[in-house]
Amino acid sequence: MDMQALLSLVADGEFHSGKDLGDVLGVSRTAVWKHAQKLESLGLHLESVKGKGYRLPGGLELLSREKILAGVDASAKSLLSELDVLSTIDSTNQHAMQRIESQSSHGYVCLAEYQTAGRGRRGRTWVSPFGSNIYLSAVAEFEGGAAALEGLSLAVGVALVRALKSCGVEGVQLKWPNDLLWQGRKLAGILLEMSGDVAGPCQVVVGVGLNVTMPERSAEDIDQPWVDVASIVPDYSRNQLVAAMLTELLPLLDSFQQTGFAAYKDEWEAMHAYQNCDVLIQTIKMHEQGEAIGVTGVGALRVLVDGVEKQFSGGEVSLRSVPS
Template identity: 55%
Template sequence: MSQKVVTSNPMASLRPLLELLADGQQHSGESLGAALGISRAAVWKQLQKLEQLGLSVESEKGRGYRLPGGLDLLAADQIRAFMSRSGQALLGTLQVLDQVDSTNARVLAQMDAGEGHGLVMLAEQQTAGRGRRGRQWVSPFAGGITLSIGWEFQGGVQILEGLSLAVGVALARALERFGVPDVRLKWPNDVWCRGRKLAGVLLELSGDLTDRCGVVVGVGLNVGLAEGAGRDIDQPWIDLESVRPGVARNHLAAAMLEELLTLLSTYPNAGFAAYRDAWKGLDQFAGRQVTVHSGPRQWVGASRGVDESGALLLEIDGELQRFHGGEVSLRSGEAGE
């Protein structure tokens, strides 16, 4: 597969300034202007624009400006350098954007145009990120890993059974590389840590669902959310920095891509069967009482893992019932979950 690395930024003019401020140190307006080749007035205008990204720049008279805590910016060349040769070989185009409406929407559009196979898109911030069931995915600037991958399959949508669960396993394996503790999976497509949501997965389909079809795998993982950044999240959440601080975002993104691209390239032959046992071993709700909601209806029973297609198995009054994805959601029946 041909490889291409693209750094495409709707706010590209701000990237040099962000790179200078990323160290979290004080920089005078004069030194920033000299480094950027612009006037101090132009520097001030760019600093004002950073507020549009949700970044708070501190200024101190006589000393200059700084971004408290600095930034760990994504860079396409660094991500690819952290990947193995086999992982790099699976990459098509690798794009890193500063700000975008939705990486899934952009990659899905490319898939619909027949150009998205192997396309990987990451963004520092999404303005219209989506989760399951139309929920908003909150993505503060440089606060997580937000990525989408486009992939084409032959054989119709039936060969993708259980894929969202397998993606969860791939993400857990990527996190395991960095010693992240207490990672679990919540059916059908959430990654949890210490009883709270760490990452979410959204799969979207394109093309002929009976023959040649495409899938966009969207992932959002909380790395380090600033205080107050998660106030709009409607469920208990956690970020990586609170359980395993110091993981470099480019290194983490590379590990995630290696696991996900390997999964996508082998899934038509391996299927969910290759991931079922691993998923069951990470099941957050194994053996516990849960409630499954689907529209106005709900069912209560004991979670008994998943079947060979990835459907949830729920024991109700001694009988196993199967629940598939879509509008089905899962909530623990126990207090505090």
């Protein structure tokens, strides 16, 4: 018996006796108890009450491949080559990167309930509690190497805002180059990783982490203001959110080679959290302060510094707002 099988039975939030669980799973009540203890390692507390059995307080919406596929738009679904829904993994991006080393994977998407080594931008850890948020990676193939990818992370941000809006999550803004914010707090992050020829055929893994129902105990490890979908809208479904994300993301990845970021530039600027605001630009070697005035057609940030426009690209550049 694996923990996923037990979770699927207690995900409804109702009490289930140890005997009933053991009968369904084909194990002893002692084995059920042992697996219930193991759930604690995933941050899940399975309540046990004598005479009633076990329950997962509040229940849990597990990711369902079938429900996700049922919610994806038909035209987007035609661009999906394979969808993997995994339980526990080191990192969805790492899993996708390992896959593209051995085979062509355009249109491949993987999700995980739990990441043991989730990664964010600039080497940061992405806090990834079990069954709470969305950890998704998608693969796309491009010709032209790194040059063909300019502005891709910003365009992905636009697609994600569209998806969230279709699910009733309004007011989401974009922070250059990889974050989604709501009222100044981080809601989601994007991580792009490339494999292949930097000047020719390459494959890109687009990783997305979206906070949906972040447990407070997990949030203690987050070093910046954050927010989750549950704090913004009362009714939500992780499976519905994933379906909406794929409906927007897959067509973007399929057409970006032809359209480039220019097709998303105006929409991105309209969602820019720091548009016409004072910002601080930092790298290892320099600090600049100025007014953010938008982005270029390839996604570079435009900043007025002492009346002179300067442009900054991604990589190790950090952007912060300057309090007024």
